[in-house]
Amino acid sequence: MKVLVTGGTGFVGAHVARALLARGGVGVRCLARPGGDRSNLDGCDVEIVEGDLLDSASLRAACAGCREVYHCAADYRLFVRRPRDIYAVNVDGARHLLAAATEAGAERIVYTSSVGALGLEPDGRPATETTPVRAAAMVGHYKRSKYAAERVAVEAAAAGAPVVIVNPSTPVGELDVKPTPTGRIIVDFLAGRMPAYVDTGLNLIDVRDVARGHLLAAERGRVGEKYILGHRNVTLIEMLRMLADIAGVEAPRLRLPHWLPIGAAALATGWARLAGGEPRVALDSARMARRRMFFDAGRAVRELGLVQSPIREALGRAVRWFGENGYVRGPRR
Secondary structure: OEEEEEOOOOHHHHHHHHHHHHHOOOEEEEEEOOOOOOHHHOOOOOEEEEOOOOOHHHHHHHHOOEEEEEEOOOOOOOOOOOHHHHHHHHHHHHHHHHHHHHHOOOOEEEEEOOHHHOOOOOOOOOEOOOOOOOHHHOOHHHHHHHHHHHHHHHHHHHOOOOEEEEEEOEEEOOOOOOOOHHHHHHHHHHOOOOOEEEOOEEEEEEHHHHHHHHHHHHHHOOOOOEEEEOOEEEEHHHHHHHHHHHHOOOOOOEEEOOHHHHHHHHHHHHHHHHHOOOOOOOHHHHHHOOOOOOEOOHHHHHHHOOOOOOHHHHHHHHHHHHHHOOOOOOOOO
8 A cells, every 4th residue: 555645754744654664564655845854764665756735746646546645744934934935835735735635536634733723722721622713813824824724624524535634732752853843942941042931831742652643543533523632731841841850951940921032032033034044932932832732632542542652751852862963062051
């Protein structure tokens, strides 16, 4: 059986490709942009086909003969100079890929959304797949683009496409090559660039469990349904203390009021727009930190059999991988 993974060179997609290879019995094909970094697939017995989410012809060729399609590719940036670019990749790209996979006769399509496309409970309780959500409540272009793309996936399923939607929370682990915004927090902390913290929270999950969750969604998921792939709700300081214990360093003790990093991020983002480059902390990231992003993955555990491995082990692998691959140089100050 042949399967296609888009975004197979990225963080989640590379783990999905590796999970498929470990399962065996399939030929794994990965869609990659020409000239992109493919180091995450080094040593993997995969077929790489070049294409682009905005090139329908390349997507039809990539999907040809594939019984399963995992659409993991996305533009995951919290600072974008041209917002239309992120909507083109995340929304139009999803529409093109789902159409190509359906036309090719795929028996199951797993669309990788995000908990960022879901609603949050006003009282801070963990949100679920059915928590009410409004586009107007989305902070930033990344969240709004994923919200719109998820609507595309829901509509495709309603029209008869065999689409199952997964909403990963915050994966942590190895192979975070860019790195993701959460990976940057880990790198900055290890490099001594986080002397303080804010009162916020997030839901962490081992990236390997996220990958297995994709395969389980293809096998057991109900068409048109959403499944949160998450595990442990932690505050930011709880996460930093775990990292401190793993790395043998001290966690920050100073808690900042939210207005301070928001103001600093606003200045840094404005300067980046004028002078070029990227801000160390994007304004959207600082604004998101005002709410605790807590979620309940109970549906995925019950219906899919989602595995929830210890978060400390995943953070430990992330710390080792970032250190071994040159993201952190020298001792922490």
